[in-house]
Amino acid sequence: MCLPSPWQTARKLTPVDTTVADPLVGRVLDGRYRVESRVARGGMAAVYLALDIRLDRTVALKVMHRSLAEDPDFVRRFIGEAKSVASLSHPNVVHVFDQGTDGEHVYLSMEYVPGRTLRDVLRDRGRLPAREALEIMIPVLAALGAAHQAGMVHRDVKPENVLLTDDGRVKVVDFGLARAVDAGNQTKTGVMIGTIAYMSPEQVTAGVADARSDVYAAGVMLFELLTGHQPYQGENPMSVAYRHVHDRVPAPSSLAADVPPPLDALVLSATDRDQNRRPADATALLVAAVEAHRVLPRDMGPQRPPTGAAAPRSSGVLTAGAPPANPTLIHSRTEMLTAPAVAAPEARRRGRFRPNWFIVALVLVMIAGMAASGWWFSEGRYAKVPDLLGQNVTIAASEAKKQGFKVRLGPAEHDDKVAADRVLRTDPESGNEVLKGTTITLIPSAGKVKIAVPNVVNLSESDARSKISDVGLAVGLVSRVPSDTVQRGLVMRTSPLVGNKVTKGGKVQLVLSAGQLMPDVSEMQCDQAEAFLRQKGYQPAVVQQTDKAQPGTVIAQSPSARAEVTAGQAVQLTCSKGPDTGFHWPWENPDNVQPGQALVPIPDVRFKNVSDATRELRAAGFRVRVRRIAGAGAVVAENPLGQAPQGTRITIWH
Incomplete structure (x- = not known):
């Protein structure tokens, strides 16, 4: 079977070797997903076909490589993929159901959609007819438009990431590189993510990507659908990237003469080198694509045979061979008014009457007038309210206006099934016949109900669970971290933070205090360890003991490191006073220094930023070991101090 594109990550998938047994096949991950077979393996993850035994449905599991x-x-980036895509509820986006961890396995549970990628179609068929190309691009743009409205950028739009399902649907996949776009800073610079053939000039030059970068890639993809070729070819990726920056994408008709002008204009607008001259996002390009599709001649692509041959509805206009709107009325009036004209030949033979051409003309005008009035009162003034349900509100409003209606937006209403900013219902309802020019009220969906995370800080876990459940949310992952200030077992913070809104029924993570834990001061100089512990509120006492360890360093402590303690607790430090044999460290006795091992001063980096301290010690020729103890960014202790040969390992605590 063809590999479903939801699992084609930014790295190319490798074929599955069915001769090698996969240890995951046959296992049940997280007590829920029974792995049936491996579908594909990529650079970041392997993809498996699995059965969700809880919901009895087939899913695709994307399991990160162990390394x-x-x-x-x-x-975090892998989990971010799940959160980004799960927030998109759109029929043209492959859905992410779940994310979890089972031991060393981190996975995503996704919608399983068998089908072929658009790349497969291009490889088999070559270029597509204009109408068919647009009918593929329109759902692609609808999916990207939903992502852009949610503040996400795909960054890797290409035929490999468009799936044509077995039942004819179009799905955009692999939002693994999508990142939430901050309102004030659209993306982080300096990172170039994507595929060179579809990469916008700003991605190449500055690593900057926003919704307009996806628009550019969509324009390149439409060019390829219409011509069968990518706009730029080169010996290496850098030459292609250079052309994106310095050349202009040609009109598709320059390679395929039968491409109509509206599609040339669509491609050239989307691929403008100046991002400010492109459509603002995929929704704007979608509106233009729908309009281009509307004006295409019907013979621009494969035609569907008629289904259900219904007779065309009469317009009421008098035409040859067609009856008028009210034939009985018009016939009787015509007969009455045209009697002299009918009798004219007989009167002429008798020489008693000449035809009155004014009356003949008047009869024709009356017939036409009555036919026109039949059209006016039958259907000329009326039109059916279009079916706009589920469409993007902006696109629906544009479509209604094109059909001659006025549009008003009503207040949004929450709905569990219809995504935000899509038409929930209309007033009047679709299918009703109303006067043209009538105002249609569009009621947009506000999406699922959002609930603010309640304040559960400093509550016990059970109380926090109760309070979160009372507002319609659930507790998700519970973790514990040490704290010198928050009592053990109480909530320190939540994720999302207190006050942030979560979809009704969504999960809130709790971070509980693990209490105060004894710091590990082993190998620290005794005077530094004693000062540090007093600063933290402990009562240290020092005892000396003969040991081969460097004199003046901590060789034992009680309570032991990471034991649970209380503020003000007594702590005993056992410090080395050196061996009885007269052993000396090499840097204490210059006579023991090997040839070429000159002593150099050790920089005192205490109270400096740990990054700066590390750089300074390495610059002086020392190796550095960093130990975390206080959770701060500044160095609180250093050992050894004084002088030592270059290459000596210096330990710093922060």
Whole structure:
């Protein structure tokens, strides 16, 4: 079967080797997902077909590679993918159902959609007819428009990330590179994410991507659908990137003469090198694409055969071979008014009457007038309210205005099924016949009900759970971290933070205090350890003991490191007074220094920023070991101090 594009990440997927047994196949992850088979393996994750035994449905599991799961930053990015895509409720976006961790396995649970990628279609068929190309691009732009309105940028729009399902739907996939766009700072600079062939000039030059960058990539993709080729070819990626920055994407008709002008204009607008001259986002480009599709000749693509041959509705206009709107009325009046004209030949033969051409003309005018009045009162003044339900409010308003209606936006209403900013209902309802020019009120959906996270800080876990449940939310992950200020077992903070809004029924994570834990001051110089502990509120006492460890350093402590303690507790430090044998450290006795091992001063970096301290010690020729103890950014202790040969390891605590 073809690989479903939801699992084609930014790195290219490798074929599945069915001869190698996968240890995950047959397992049940997180007590819920029974892994049936491996579908594909990519640079970031492997994709499995699995059964959600709780909901009895087939899903796709995207499981991060073990080596990457050990990197906390990469895990955060992986989880960020789930949160970004899960927030999109759109029929043209592959849905993310769940995210979780089972031991060393970090995974996403996604909608399983068998089908072919648009790249597969292009590879099999070459370029597509204009109408068919637009009918693929329109749902793609609708999906991207939903993402842009949610503050997300896809960053990697290309045929590989468009899936044509077996039942004819179009899905945009792989929002793994999408990142939430801050209101004031659209994206972080300096990171170039995407595929060179579809990358906008600003992505190439500055690593900056926003909604207009997706518009550019969509324009390049439409160019490829219409011509069968990407606009720029080169020997290497850098040459292609150079052309994106310095050349203008040509009109598709320069390669395929049958491409109509509206599609040329659409591509050239979307791929303008100046991002300020492109459509502002995918929704704006969608409006233009729908209009281009409307004006295309019907023979620009494959035609669907008629279904249900209904007779065309009469307009009431008198035409040859067609009856008037009210034939009986018009026939009787015509017969009465045209009697002299009918009798004219007979009168002429008898020489008693000449036709009155004024009356003949008057009869024709009356017939036309009555036919026109039939059209006016039958259907000329009336039109059906279009079906706008589920459409983007902006697009729906534009469509209604094109059909001659006035539009008013009503107050938004919450709905669990219709996404925010889409038409929930109309007044009058769709299908009703009303006078043209009637005002249609669009009631947009406000999406699911959002509930503010209640203030549960300093409450016990059970009280916090009760308070969160009372407002219609649920408690998710519960973690514990040490704290010198918050009593053990009480809530320190929530995620999302107190006051932020969460979809009704959504989960709130709790961070509980693990209480005060004994700091690890082993190997620290005794005077520094004693001063640090007094500053933290403990009562340290020092005892000396013969030991081979460097004199004046802590060799033991009681309570032990990370034991639960209370403020003001007594602490015993055991410090080395050196060996009895007269052993000396090399830097204390210059006679023991090996040739070429000159002693150099050790910089005193206490109370400096840990980053600056590390750089200063390394610049002086020392190795550096950093130990976290106080949770602050400044160095609180350093060992050894004084002089030492270059290459000696210096330990700093912060």
